[in-house]
Amino acid sequence: xxxxxxxxxxxxxxxxEKQELQLLLRQYLREERxxxxxxxxxxxxxxxxxxxxxxxxxxxxxxxxxxE
Numbered sequence: 001x002x003x004x005x006x007x008x009x010x011x012x013x014x015x016x017e018k019q020e021l022q023l024l025l026r027q028y029l030r031e032e033r034x035x036x037x038x039x040x041x042x043x044x045x046x047x048x049x050x051x052x053x054x055x056x057x058x059x060x061x062x063x064x065x066x067x068e
Contacts, residue, residue: 010021047053056062 010018013021044053054065056065
């Protein structure tokens, strides 16, 4: 099923069904974002354990770290 097919199918839903779909999509997006945040957290933990994380309170040094 293509994206266009999904859009067309949604158009045919009742108002209440569209509202329910909207709530479900928001929930799914929240769950995906949480999973992404968790994966980033796990990656950062591994980098910290391996001594790969660098910290600084110097703004110029932070800019250099971002550019690396």
